[in-house]
Amino acid sequence: DSGVTQTPKHLITATGQRVTLRCSPRSGDLSVYWYQQSLDQGLQFLIQYYNGEERAKGNILERFSAQQFPDLHSELNLSSLELGDSALYFCASSTLANGGSEAFFGQGTRLTVV
Amino acid sequence: DQQVKQNSPSLSVQEGRISILNCDYTNSMFDYFLWYKKYPAEGPTFLISISSIKDKNEDGRFTVFLNKSAKHLSLHIVPSQPGDSAVYFCAASAFGNQFYFGTGTSLTVIP
Numbered sequence: 758d759s760g761v762t763q764t765p766k767h768l769i770t771a772t773g774q775r776v777t778l779r780c781s782p783r784s785g786d787l788s789v790y791w792y793q794q795s796l797d798q799g800l801q802f803l804i805q806y807y808n809g810e811e812r813a814k815g816n817i818l819e820r821f822s823a824q825q826f827p828d829l830h831s832e833l834n835l836s837s838l839e840l841g842d843s844a845l846y847f848c849a850s851s852t853l854a855n856g857g858s859e860a861f862f863g864q865g866t867r868l869t870v871v
Numbered sequence: 872d873q874q875v876k877q878n879s880p881s882l883s884v885q886e887g888r889i890s891i892l893n894c895d896y897t898n899s900m901f902d903y904f905l906w907y908k909k910y911p912a913e914g915p916t917f918l919i920s921i922s923s924i925k926d927k928n929e930d931g932r933f934t935v936f937l938n939k940s941a942k943h944l945s946l947h948i949v950p951s952q953p954g955d956s957a958v959y960f961c962a963a964s965a966f967g968n969q970f971y972f973g974t975g976t977s978l979t980v981i982p
Contacts, residue, residue, distance in 0.1 A: 759914065790969060799974035800915070800960065813969045847914055853967055859905055860970055862914035 760784065763848050763863035771871055775836040778866045782829055782850030788812070789831040790860055791823055794845040806831055838870045874898045875963050877973035885981050890948040892976050894961035897942065901963040905970065906935060906946045909958045918959075919946070951980045 760783035770776055782789050791803040802815035806825035817823075820838075825831045835842060845867050849860035876895045884890045892906075902923040907915035921928040921935045921944070928935050934947045948955055958977045962970040 759916070761914070788967075792972075800962075800972040802969045802971065805969050815969060849914075849970075858967070859917040859920050861917060862907075864912075864914045 759861040759863065761848060761850050761861050761863035763846075763866050765866060766864065767867050767869075769869045769871060770838060772838055772840060774838050774870075775834065776838065776868065778833040778835070778846055778848075778868075780831045780833070780848030780850075780863060782831070782848075783861055786850035786852050786861075787829065788851045788853070788860075789825055789829070790849040790851075791817075791831070791833050792847040792849065794847065794865075795841075796844075800847065803833070835868070840870050843868055843870045873974075874901075875961060875971045875973040877961060877976050879976050880974070881977040881979070883979045883981060884951045886953055887950045890946075890951045890955065890978055890980070892946040892948075892959050892961075892978065894944045894946075894973055895942060896944075896963050896971075898963070898965065898971075899942065900965040901971075902966065903964050904935070904937060904944050905962045905964075906933075907960045907962060907972075908955075909960060909975070915960055948978075951978075953980045953982050956980050 762781040787808045792800040803817040805813040823833045845865045847865045849862045851858045851860040905920040906918040909915040937944045958975045960975045962972045964970045
């Protein structure tokens with residue numbers, strides 16, 4: 758158990774809908790990262806938050822947004838969903854923003870858009 | 872642009888032998904490198920890391936080597952065990968920013 762909790766584990770929704778994925782980081786971790794893993798693809802970085810502030814942005818679509826709350830949990834919002842958004846979405850957390858620290862991953866949310 | 876590359880999608884090794892997984896990177900600003908192991912339907916699990924100030928880090932059966940001039944790192948598993956069969960991802964970061972992941976190498980250890 759990595760200590761990172763993601764809910765829900767599975768989500769099936771229709772095209773055009775909006776969903777929210779939730780992540781609770783390990784106790785004490787201030788950094789939260791979101792990654793997308795599509796079929797047979799590597800882990801694509803979406804966005805990073807550190808202590809409530811956006812720190813880095815990757816290949817995140819404009820239809821997607823995220824935030825980190827004062828209690829440090831994070832939510833990834835996906836809207837106007839398309840079939841191609843079907844993927845595993847991972848959240849990870851780490852202690853430091855300035856390097857030298859590994860990230861611990863949750864078990865992921867499998868999103869299926871039909 | 873893929874900044875971290877794992878050019879071998881798969882690798883098969885006999886139990887007890889050495890497994891060598893390779894990773895190349897293009898960004899010379901990367902200062903921290905990690906290896907993750909991933910089983911199906913699970914999140915990646917941290918395995919071992921190395922800072923750019925070192926060229927080797929060892930943890931039990933796992934050793935990571937870093938060659939900064941070649942922008943290359945490798946993970947050695949000795950001896951390999953069937954339970955090591957998984958997908959291995961290398962990752963790199965600069966100044967504590969996001970981790971860039973390779974596409975993974977699927978290791979199969981044959982009993």
